[in-house]
Amino acid sequence: MSERRPRVMSGMRPTGNLHVGHLVGVLTQWAAYCESADAFFEIADLHAYTTGFSDPQAIRDAREEMVAVWLAAGVDPERSTIYLQSGVPEIAELQTLLSMIVPVSWLERVPTYKGQIEALGNEVATYGFLGYPLLQLCDIAAMRGERVPVGRDQVAHLEFGREVVRRFNYLYGDGRDVLTEPQPTLSEFPEVLGIDGRKMSKSYDNAIYIADDEETTTKKVRAMITDPLKIRRGDPGRPQICALFALWKFANPFRVDAVAAACRSGELGCVQDKGDLAEALNAYLRPVRDRLAAYRADRGAVTRVIEEGTARARAVASDVLRDVKRAMRLV
Ligand code: TRP
Numbered sequence: 001m002s003e004r005r006p007r008v009m010s011g012m013r014p015t016g017n018l019h020v021g022h023l024v025g026v027l028t029q030w031a032a033y034c035e036s037a038d039a040f041f042e043i044a045d046l047h048a049y050t051t052g053f054s055d056p057q058a059i060r061d062a063r064e065e066m067v068a069v070w071l072a073a074g075v076d077p078e079r080s081t082i083y084l085q086s087g088v089p090e091i092a093e094l095q096t097l098l099s100m101i102v103p104v105s106w107l108e109r110v111p112t113y114k115g116q117i118e119a120l121g122n123e124v125a126t127y128g129f130l131g132y133p134l135l136q137l138c139d140i141a142a143m144r145g146e147r148v149p150v151g152r153d154q155v156a157h158l159e160f161g162r163e164v165v166r167r168f169n170y171l172y173g174d175g176r177d178v179l180t181e182p183q184p185t186l187s188e189f190p191e192v193l194g195i196d197g198r199k200m201s202k203s204y205d206n207a208i209y210i211a212d213d214e215e216t217t218t219k220k221v222r223a224m225i226t227d228p229l230k231i232r233r234g235d236p237g238r239p240q241i242c243a244l245f246a247l248w249k250f251a252n253p254f255r256v257d258a259v260a261a262a263c264r265s266g267e268l269g270c271v272q273d274k275g276d277l278a279e280a281l282n283a284y285l286r287p288v289r290d291r292l293a294a295y296r297a298d299r300g301a302v303t304r305v306i307e308e309g310t311a312r313a314r315a316v317a318s319d320v321l322r323d324v325k326r327a328m329r330l331v
Pocket of ligand 1: 148
């Protein structure tokens with residue numbers, strides 16, 4: 001008998017522009033879960049409305065493009081379920097039911113709430129945005145997710161979600177766990193740095209995009225910040241503080257040690273290093289970019305993947321919703 005695979009659930013808000021940080025930090029991990037787990041990956045379009053409600057077309061347009069990148073990165077739709085959040089209305093119904101037992105103070109305490117209002121302004125301070133972590137918990141609960149691969153910034157959401165699950169089971173479980181407490185799994189990859197040396201992020205305008213062409217990639221690499229004390233070839237460099245060097249670790253892990261040594265000794269100059277890295281990075285990205293071009297040319301295939309996955313996800317969610325309603329004496 002084969003062991004039961006853990007149920008893994010994760011999601012991403014639809015954005016059209018996924019970058020190398022997404023690829024290395026998230027998508028390669030998702031692709032691996034297709035082999036080792038019973039994996040569910042969600043297009044979190046309702047979550048996108050919590051801050052992007054004034055531009056619904058952008059959310060709609062990003063849907064297939066984002067999934068095309070997932071598929072190009074190796075997420076296997078035959079071995080996982082890729083689905084659309086808004087296509088599973090059971091999730092929203094679950095949110096209404098669970099909202100009854102969630103103290104507003106728990107939601108206000110989640111650090112992303114105040115942080116995002118500070119960053120984006122008071123227009124995002126909606127009822128829906130306050131409920132963001134609850135909707136996320138409903139995503140996970142609706143798929144009976146046990147493990148949730150997320151970034152560090154999402155750990156507080158998971159902790160909140162676990163408290164809601166405990167409260168639900170306590171109030172309605174009759175000594176049984178109707179819902180399971182999900183566990184976050186942190187990616188082991190270090191943060192990928194952007195061309196300015198800060199965390200790679202669309203909002204910092206410092207990202208190398210998966211969809212960039214090779215020439216653009218090379219240009220961006222040439223503009224990268226390296227060790228400010230290494231001015232000319234011959235000066236010893238400090239790879240440990242260099243954003244360029246950080247990219248070598250995934251562009252070509254076999255060359256990391258040799259590049260570090262040559263940089264430290266001064267034998268390798270930054271101009272040469274940039275040229276080498278641009279080449280290695282483009283070679284690393286080439287198969288992903290080729291597959292992305294193929295999926296872009298066949299949107300119908302992407303749409304089918306989403307439709308089939310959404311039907312499977314709905315079946316799971318309606319089961320969960322039935323359990324929840326039964327526990328709440330609604331059936
Ligand atoms: N909030 C997550 C993020 O911004 C995206 C997300 C939505 C998610 N639903 C989820 C992640 C469920 C994990 C599980 O990254």
